[in-house]
Amino acid sequence: MASNQSGIQDWWLQRISAGIIAAYVLLLIVLLLVNGTPTAAQWQALFANNAFKAFTLLALIATFYHGLIGVLHIWPDYIKNAATRATLNALSWLAAAGYALYAVYILFGLK
Amino acid sequence: MSDVTKSKPRPVDMPTFRNIAVSDLARYRLPLPGIASIIHRITGIALFFGLILLLPMLQMSLKSEAGFEAFRTIVWGNPLAKLVMIGLLFAIIYHLIAGIRHVIQDSGKWLDLQVSRSTASAVFVSSVVVTALIVWRLW
Known part of the structure; x- marks a missing residue:
């Protein structure tokens, strides 16, 4: 992220990931508004579908990446102390990486 | 310019342009588009760290029928948890709509x-x- 000096790469990735997340969120909202609260069986059947599972993983990875780019751009606007900023950056990376591993485990790991 | 200032006394309430000091913060009001922008940032940060709550809930809801029911009891049975969930739902919706506006403004x-x-x-x-x-x- 720091390697892209002009920010063009972040700019594009932020919008591409936003498009993926928006499509996924809109799909979920439409499903919930149309069908109402799902039962356990309906909810788990939806996530047992491989296409939906793949879309979920894609949307979640896009979310973690989108959030990571976001917070890495926000910290330097408010945090002037270099050590605090480095700590927040490290925590943000750690959170995003942890989320990604956890999401793979939730969707494809052993139950 | 200097003639004007000499001929008339400077009105007390004439705006001066300078960086604001901490003591001005109480009187400083962010314009509406500025409020929209800062809430977009706040909802973004809240969602990024809110995932710490959301991911375990997703896992719970998918694990088993009992897990799904336990998740419903925790979220719907506890007013505070319900409030947090509604807050995160608002954050998603707000961030999405404000994000679309942001992209449109980026295009000029x-x-x-x-x-x-x-x-x-x-x-x-x-x-x-x-x-x-x-x-x-969903109620």
Whole structure:
């Protein structure tokens, strides 16, 4: 992220990931508004579908990446102390990486 | 310019342009598009760290029928948990709608003050309405 000096790469990735997340969120909202609260069986059947599972993983990875780019751009606007900023950056990376591993485990790991 | 200032005494309430001091913060009001922008940032940060709560809930809801029911009891049975969930739902909806406005403004449209103000209001109103609609449907 720091390697892209002009920010063009972040700019594009932020919008591409936003498009993926928006499509996924809109799909979920439409499903919930149309069908109402799902039962356990309906909810788990939806996530047992491989296409939906793949879309979920894609949307979640896009979310973690989108959030990571976001917070890495926000910290330097408010945090002037270099050590605090480095700590927040490290925590943000750690959170995003942890989320990604956890999401793979939730969707494809052993139950 | 100097003639003007000499001929007339400077009005007390004439605006001066300088960086604001901490003591000015109470009187400083962010314009509406500025409020829309800062809430977009706040909801973004809240969602990024809110995932710490959301991911275990997803895992729980998918694990088993008992897990799904336990998740419902925890979220729907506890007013505080319910409030946090509605807050995160609002954050998603707000961030999405404000994000669309942001992308449109990036393309050079909707930039003059009046339009920027009215679209900022539209973001607030529509995100509250959509959130309320979903909460009402899922209640």
